[in-house]
Amino acid sequence: MDDQRLKQYLDALSIPGIKAALPTQSFFEKCQPHSVSGEEDVKVVKTCCRACIANCGVLAYVKGGRVIRLEGNPQDPMSKGRMCAKGLAGIQALYHPNRNKYPLRRVGERGGNKWKRISWDAALSEIAEKLMDTREKYGAEAVFCSTGGGGNPEIWSIARFCNIFGTPNWFEPGCAQCYLPRVLSYTMMYGGVDPSIADSNALELYFPDDTPIQCLVLWGTDPSYSCPASGGNAVVELRARGVKTIAIDPRFTPDAAKADVWLPIRPGTDVALLMSWIRYILAHKLYDKEIVMKWTNLPYLVETSTGRLVRAKVSDSKDEPDTFMVWDKHTDSMRPMNYPWDDGLDPALEGSFVVNGKEYKPAFQLLWERVEPYTLEKAGTICWLDPAKIEEALKIFTEYTPGGLALGVATDQTPNSVQAAMAAAIVDFLMGNVERPGSLLQRFRTSGVLKMPNYPVPVATKMLPKGQLKKRLGANEHKGLHIWYAGHPSSIRDAVLTGKPYQPRVWIDRSGNKLGVVAESAKWVEAIEKLDFIVHMYMYPTSFSAYADILLPAEEWLETDMIVETCNKLFARQAVTHLWETMDETMFWSRLAKKCAQLGHEGCQKSFDAEFMGEDLAYWDSMEEFFNHFTKVVGMDWKEFAQKAPFEYLPKDEWRSYYVYKQTNEKTGKPKGFNTPSKKLELYLESMIDLSLTGQPFAAEELPPASKEYDPLPYYLEPVESPVREDGLHEEFPLVMTNGRVPFYHHSTLRNVAALRELYPVPEIWVNPKTAKTYGISHGDWTYVESLRGKITAKACVTEGIHPGVVFMERFWNPETLDTKTHGWQEMNVNVLTKSTAPYNDVVGTYTLRGFQVKISKADGPPEGVWTKPEDFKSWLPMGVGETSDRTKEGRK
């Protein structure tokens, strides 16, 4: 079909209609299984997966331009040649008949799902005109952008575009709910990398044959399910070599089943348990005394009325820390402790000291006072755990050292998020589990190719016009968000709904199904109705697409390029094929900036000026041009890099640099210490106070203070909806809901992939047999699940693997009902039930995704139109070979 005829054909078709208009042929033909190796025309491309946020090395077998087989690349030091279900399903995702293929403009009513194909140029022009018009009438801040939700997003491009366009508002449903609390805490307290396995950290775990690690605590993380090929495999290897594991998880996951101790904690109470761990370690003096005394700030004196550390001298050099005061037991007086350590002093860790009428306490004493109430018994009561089991876990953890605590996403999903990460960090710091062989917290060397973590795009903070930063919605109150330059989702939504403090009007989103991943989806739909203009860029239509005005086709991971650093090796994700008119978002934002520049936007015009942009780089016309800026660090252009990758940039042993803090700073002749203001591990996180007052060290300009100072020490916050609160809520909603991953999906992705939906067709709700009996529910029954905010349906999995007072569900949405009035987000989406309103985490604004109250009852059957049987998914199988290759002729744009 020629382009013109196809265009006419596609005009004003509904989304499922697009699929119906394209001839499909059966994926299955009566033939012997094909074998691909040994045939001359099969090409093997070394690339990297991006079905989740791991970047597992992949060998893509391509025949006649079509990807026919995927296998893990054995050269990958983390996945070691394995691929998981999500990655292996990449072929079905790539050739999905319902891919977004061309830019589409809505015709008719919003939500009516009628679309007309337009050119990229027309789409970009229309978006740019709308942006410029909005900026002129209402200010650039009336535009907001978002990303997240899985599916190969590249977050810094969005932050960069927002800065250049002049709006401070971008967000993702992750950030405060996913990973940012951990990154923030470990960055501020330690200055090294956090121990998240699912975020491809804790790299010590990938060397099972020579790491001395003896105990791994999987706290709210289940690598078997979140990253089977890399982290899952690593934990298997360690266990096989006798490493002890402890799983803290409400759910009896595979890693819980294989652990030495399983602590099925009440969802949302992790900080109480962590406080009991800290208390136990302090009370039994099990901490590493050398580290605590010499390499943490716990001996430093705090003025109790201000919470500030006492300084003898403020340093004017970034190589030298300030000089702090300790209470010297020899002289019974306050004395300056010269960095790094003064053998002449004997600092007190405990006690209270009064000098000139002011009270001072060592930070250690304040930490002890904070955790002192959290005995094992108290933690047992709060967390619904047997104190003896908690102690059993603690005995293993403290006896089998070195070890480490791998903190997962679970604790990021409650308003107690940052405090959980702070407390977890404190546990490892006290035990000395930092930068020694066998610990998870490390500053191993990097190639220097990527300046920003994970993605190379420079954020260009200098481009945001002065005065705009304080308009970042929700980020004056929750200043920790500035570490990722992000706004606060609920504050953005509330501004749309109320017009306060100003009215956002235009939304550009490049991500998975927003309505599947934001809390309280229904409230967002109300907000959507108030917006002037919505753009959605993704690989497939999602529920969110139904509400958009322009739909743009994004590339699948098998179509994209990226520089990937995995341990001591550099890999290239490289486009194995290219279909239709899909585009990499790294190009999309550049092209949109160019359009705005043509319409007279000064910042966008400057963003193409290489000299002006400097380190922030001028916008690029191709991915190759962009990557060349980075690959030159290793002396190659992108073409050569992609051809040679993967390769080692450092020998393994040189790359694994231990005890970085002990290395000498050549300028001072003293140890480098940690990447913190005091160069010590800051268990007492004084800089939280400064963050709350000014936004430092993350905000590019000084911001007005938050309504309350952030606490330098962790504190426990009982979940706002809770079975132990005496507000009567639990009488109607008696069960605590938690969420967690299954190995078939990442965030809101892949629910439209037949190979995965047949394995996990509908979301399960895990219910203990006792509870199931109470509500008359049997295994496999359709079950209503309700919270204060809504009602959905799930399928009961009756299992002993969950506490009788707790239920578990994985997030879900139903692409099969996109073209109905539910648009696929209302039937089985746990985020209809979650809570997006206050209380928020003070530092970063986290809302309540886990640890809230629900009730369950038996449903009559599945929601209307939902697919449940394997054969239901047949229309999502890839199109035949001949049909697809026809569409690739248009090439890369």
Added chain:
Amino acid sequence: MKQYIILADLDRCIGCRGGCQVACKTEHEIALGPSRSKLYTMGPTGIFPDLQMYFLPLMCQQCQNPVCAEVCPTGACYKDEADGVIKIDRDTCIGCQSCKRACPYDAIFFNQELRVSDKCDVCTSRRQQGEEPACVRNCSGKALLFGDINDPDSQVSKAIKEAGEEHVYQLKDTGTQPMGRFILRNARWIDDLPQEYESMRQKGEGHE
């Protein structure tokens, strides 16, 4: 005689269904619904919170006395003497499904597209190319091994020896002498036929 088998180390199986399900189905272009391999969740057994659970990947057990081959009216289903693997010849299979009904392990399915019985053949085509079976190649836990159990130097024989006899299991023998082997050290082996165990569990009658 050679006897190729798949060996599953259940302490290493993390239930992720990547290699044994998705890779297998992609490799063999199996339609939605049936599968050449299944993954059974054996548990949790016990009472919360004192539980055990393991996963059991199950494919054709390459029985010594294959009842499936015995009942085949055309000889399409046979045990290949070259490698001990039970195979189904698609040209002579008449789709009567006698073999499927006879298999005690529910390891044969009816391939609707081709109108023939279908089952795991330890990736004969891949082995001919010198490659590992797709499930073994892609198993995230590295829980699956394949090789000739009659060859003491094969990977599977070595793994069995290393695990020690007391930790090596085979599926309950109903007279067919299953050759597949399972290693399990850290949990108690459940000797029910996996498909029967699963249906009991679904009826709420699991072991306690």
